[in-house]
Amino acid sequence: MAKDRDGTIILSLSGKWVSWSHTVVAYSAFFGALIVGMNLHFHKIVKNEHYGYPDEWFPSVSATIGDRHPERSLFQFLIAITSGPRFALVFFWYFLTARPNSFLPKFTLTVGLIRTILCGGWVYVTSTDNHQWHDIYMISYLLFTLPWTLGCLALSPNNARAIKYRKYLAGAFFxxxxxxxxFFIQHKVHKVPGAYTIYAFFEWSLILFDVGFDAVTxxxxxxLDLRIVDVKGVSKGRSGEMADYVAEKTKNDNNLKALVSGKFSWVGMIDAIADVYTGFMFWTILTSLGVTIWYFPLWHMGLSGYEVLVMTSTAPYFLGIRPLRRFLTKNMMITSILSLTGLIAFYxxxxxxxxxxxxxxxxFSCLALAAGFFAERxxxxxxxxxxxxxxxxxxASSIxxxxxxSNNPVWPIMGAENDGLNRIGLALGVLAVLWSSRKSTSVQDNSPKNIRKGSSFPISLGLAGLFFGLHSLLSDSSTMITWVWDGFPVTGPLAVPHGAFTFLAMGLGFFIGNSHEGLSRSWPMFAFGCISAAIFHNNHGWWGYYGAFALAIYLTSIIPSFIRTAVQHGxxxxxxxxxxxxxLLVLAHVWTVAYAFVPGGPLLRERTDLVMIMTMSLIGAGVYSTAILSTNSKGKPANTIHLSPFQKRVKLYFLYTLTVLELxxxxxxYMRFPTMDYEPYNKDAKVVSAGIWTVHFGIDNHMWSSERRMRDLIKEMEVDIIGLLESDLQRIIMGNRDMTQFLAEDLGMYADFGPGPNKHTWGAALLSKFPIVNSTHHLLPSPAGELAPAILATIDMYGEMVDVLVFHSGQEEDVEDRRLQSEGIAKLMGDSPRPLILLSYLVTKPHQGNYNTYVSGDSRMNDIDPSDWDRWCEYILYRGIKRVGYARVSRSTITDTELQVGKFVIGDDRTSSDTIISEDQVPEAWRFPARFHGEGVRGHRYHVFNQPRYFA
Known part of the structure; x- marks a missing residue:
């Protein structure tokens, strides 16, 4: 036997066999189960919730490994054997890459161990056992794959072949x-035959690439050698305890870069987290101002005077007072603490x-922001x-x-009653400010020498365009998606899950701006931003979103260069x-839709294109200013600032924080991905409840977010289809929100946001328990007043195609607008060849004026209750479908308009009669919920008639 200095070597094994055993057994587990499953249960494992063979002919990973015996047992048996080599592989990687006082190897080891345990979670808790926990383990495993992959790439020894393979396999995986x-969306949302089979091939490819990445080790x-050493001589003819010994790793000449070397500091990490939270608070407070101001012109139906508070953000003007500036920059904690005022408003x-x-x-937030940047110049x-x-x-605020x-949980319109987290947000804010402010700031009044500053005005223009672009487009991940949304069938991104792509774009922009600042502030990059803005503004669907994605990268990439230039001026x-x-830009982009209520409004009527051009032009002025500052007094490039290794590690802490946020x-x-398995409330009776509600922009009478209260009433009224009017909140003044997200997900409904914010309407949305087969968006003639939006959707109701039209007409003052709009809607209804339900806001009296255009021989429509004389705005009309009931439900304090609901029966060929009958004469399934009789609940009750109406 060979001798080691500490004893006799019983066994010596090359470390490569750890990798090979892991690779062979892992592949055997997956592909062994696939072979067995395809032979024994082919038709069962290729079948999904929509299709089976021959539309689908290849199984997904989950169906293969979790649904049937014996393939499930075979897979779990082999995966159990894989666990040994897997843990050994993770530890071997750590031993190979560990260095004194180096954090990254320890971090990668931890991630690798957690990832291995999570693998056991989704392997032994299959989708058949518990679908939710299987998904949680699986998505967590995929999330931890990113830091594991990046950690392995960063720590790779100086082996060109291994590095090349890792890059290829990591790129292929992601x-x-x-x-x-x-293809998952094609299957789940669009129900495309065969899409799940293609999805399955990509899913199996992930297995190949994932295991292959680790095989490169x-x-x-x-x-490396794995050795078993007898250190006490107990192996000579006797059985006994054996000591395990792993040989010291061979000397590795590859030195890590300074960015990932050196001692990790938890203090530095907490510094970064606290600073990011202060940034989160700034954006939270700034974005909350618009939505609190908006409440007042809503109730005044015009300018209220409170709009002047939009100018509170100009507080940095006070820094022009030199003694005050000197005091504030030396005492940053004061302004930082005062800025927390915005978080206590909910009280x-x-x-x-x-x-x-x-x-x-x-x-105080804007004052602290400007003073803080200037103090550290x-x-x-x-x-x-x-x-x-x-x-x-x-x-962070957008996430x-x-x-x-799409509601920030610490806004002043949120509270304990509507799932607000205000107290937690405030407590974390206090801690973040106290922690961040403990660092002293040394202020110098002299400017850097030998640098051309130029005028401060161009960079002011640039910052204005930048702040507006960030706020109006990137403060919510769904804003740009609603711009390019054009209805069903879906031809572009969805707010969920594709909002995560917007965060990816913002993260890429951050990385470019910090690592390639010269590129981000260049004129070619500005041209890239302008082209992206043009593509975004002029296209729908995916092409429009490609422009939005690129524009998000550009806007976030120029932040560092613009601020570094700005702080060199007063x-x-x-x-x-x-x-x-x-x-001014904020007001301009509101004026484009609010032109009927504000002075000078017609100048910007429907001119979002002008606002976009102004934004990019202002940013161009900022690029010009950064170009001046990037050269010295002789016109040559200024010296580049070189960061020390410590400063680079500080930078790395922010990258860690960003990575966690992106994950x-x-x-x-993933967790919010729509299930698309919605069912109506009374499917056995083939009853459809259709409602119309003007929801006043999701703000109730006391300035609280009203989506939860709306949800409760819609659910308890068992509404299957509902039109929501005054529902477009995707502007700064409304908080850049999307109420349809919460309502659709919580109620289990398909959602059509309606004409996007770039269509300059107050919004019309459609929610449906039934699949929306097709929908088109329309703008009705509006030569003088506000634009009138409409959604015409074809909906599959129990196998019958029925059209639903959601419409909001113009205001009372514009008589000609409303006449033209009534003719336009009547034509849309008359041209439809299918049964139709109109859910509308018509601004007319029953049986008078334009009412006789809506209900006419041309439209072929009937009033849901011709005897209801007390209506002015909301109407439900129908044709070609049996109407059985009608109810008006009081709004409580949710909004200023009631909820109206009609009940219809699909497949009943009997002609609807206007004869009113009592409730006990209709089947139970046709009746409206009893809880709203009498006093009702929470301020909601059947009113006007004091009960629903039913028709023979």
Whole structure:
């Protein structure tokens, strides 16, 4: 036997066999189950919820390994054997790459162990056992795959062949996720035959690439030996305890880059997290101002005077006062603490008080932002941190909205009653401010020498365009998606799950701006941004979103260069002018739709294109200013700032934070993915309940977000199809929200957002328990007043195609508009060859004026209750379908308009009669819910007639 200095070597085994055994057994588990399953249960495992053989002819991984015996048992048996080599592989990688005081190897080891345990979760808890937990384990495994892959790539020893294979396999793995998601949506949403088979091929490809990535370790482990050493001589003819010994790894000459070497500091990591949270608070408070202001012109039906508070963001003008600027920049904790005012507004029930407290928060937040940037202008690392916090804070606030159905959980319109997290947000804000403010700031009034500054005005213009672009397009991941949405069938991205792609674009922009600042501020990159904006503005579907994705990259990439340029000028003029011009853009983009209610409105009527051009032009001025600052006094390129290894590690902490946020967004997208398995309330009786409700932009009478209260009434009224009017909230003044997300997901309904925010309407949306086969969006003639949106949708109701038309006409003052619109809607209804239900806001009296155009021989429509004389706005009309009931339900304090609901029966050929009958004369399944009789519940009851009406 060979001798080791500590004893006799019983067995010596090359480390590469750890990799090979893991690879062979893992592949055997998956493909062994596939072979067995295809031979024994082919037709069963290729069948899914929509199709079977021959439309689908190849099984998914889950169906193969989890549904049938014996393939399930074979798979789990072999995976159990794989666990040993798997744990050994993870530890071997750590031993190979570990270095003194280096954090990344320990981090990668931890991720690898967690990932291995999660693999056991989705292997032994199959989709048949518990679908939810199987999915949780699976998505968590995929999320941890990203840091494992990146960690392995960063730590790879100096082996060109292994590095090349890792890059190829990692790229193939993550590249496969794109078509995988696409074909899953084709299967789940569009129900395309054969789409699941294609999806299955990509799913199996992930297995190949995942196991193959780890198999590359065989090239690195060839230099390691696994040895069993007898250190006490107990192996000579006797059985006994054996000591395990792993040989020291061979010397590796590959030194890690400074970015990933050196000692990890939890203090530095917490610094980054606290700074990002302060950025999150800034964007939370800034984005909350518009929605609190918006409440007041809603009730005044015009300018209320409270709109002046939009100018609270111009607080940086006060930094033009030199003594005040010096005091604030030396005492940043004061303004930071005062900025938390915006987070305590929810304590005040009175809307006007809440608005003024929010305005104060915006005032101090913008003051602290400008003062903080200016104070660190000579400290590259600290300035880098503040810029990163500002950028990642925007991403964090948008992800918070993504998780909470487009409402920020710590806004002043949220509270305990509507799932707000205000107290938690405030507590974390206090901790973040106290932690961040403990670092002293040294202020110098002298500017850097030998640098051409130029005028402060161009960079003010650039910041204004940048702030507006970030706020109006990127403060919510669904905003740009609703711009390019054009109805069913789906030809573009969905708010869920594709909102996660927007976060990816923002993350890429952040990385480019921090690592290639020269590129981000260049004129070619500006041209790239302008072209992206043009593609985004002028296209629908995926092509429009490609432009949006590129524009998101550009906007976030220019943040560092713009702010670094801005801080070289006086903060009062630079940031004060920037926020003033930003506010003008905010008003301009509201004026494009609110032109009928504001002075000078017609000048910007429907001119979102002008607002986009102004935004990019202002950004162009900022690019010009950064170009001046990037050269010295002789016109030559200025010296590049070189960061120390410590400063690079600080930068890395922000990248860690960003990575966690991006992974969180992916997890949220997965968990929120729509199930598409919705069922109506009374499917056995083939009853359809259709409602119309003007919901006043999702803000109730006391300025609280109203989606939860709306949800409760719609659910308890058992409404299968509902038209929502005044539902477009995708503007700064409305908070960049999408109420259809929460309602559709919670109620289990398909959603058509309706004409997007670039169509300049107040919004019309359609929610349906039944599949929406096709939908088109229309803008009715409006030569003088506000635009009138309409959605015409063909819906599959119990196998019969029925058209549903949701429509909002113009206001009372524009008589000619309403006449033309009534003719346009009558033509749409008359041209439809199918049974039809109109859910509408008509602004007319029954049997008078335009009513006789809507209900006419040309439209062929009938009033759901011709005897109901007390209507002005909301009407339900129908034809070709049996109407059996009609109810009017009081709104409580949710909005200013009631909910109207009609009941119809599919497949009943009897002609509807206007004869009113009692409730006991209709079948139980045809009746409206009893809970709203009498006093009702929560302020909702049947009113006007004090009960529903039923018809023979």
């Amino acid at each position: 590249g496969t996720l794109v078509p995988l998601i696409y 065989a090239l690195d482990f060839a230099g 005040y029930p009175k809307p006007s008080t809440r608005l003024f407290v929010t305005g104060a928060g915006v005032f 000579h400290n590259p690392a600290r300035l880098e941190g503040k810029i990163s916090a500002f950028s990642i804070g925007l991403i 918070a909205k993504f998780a909470c159905y 903060p009062g003029k630079t940031f004060g002018n920037a926020f003033f011009l930003y506010n 969180t967004a992916v997890g949220i997208a």
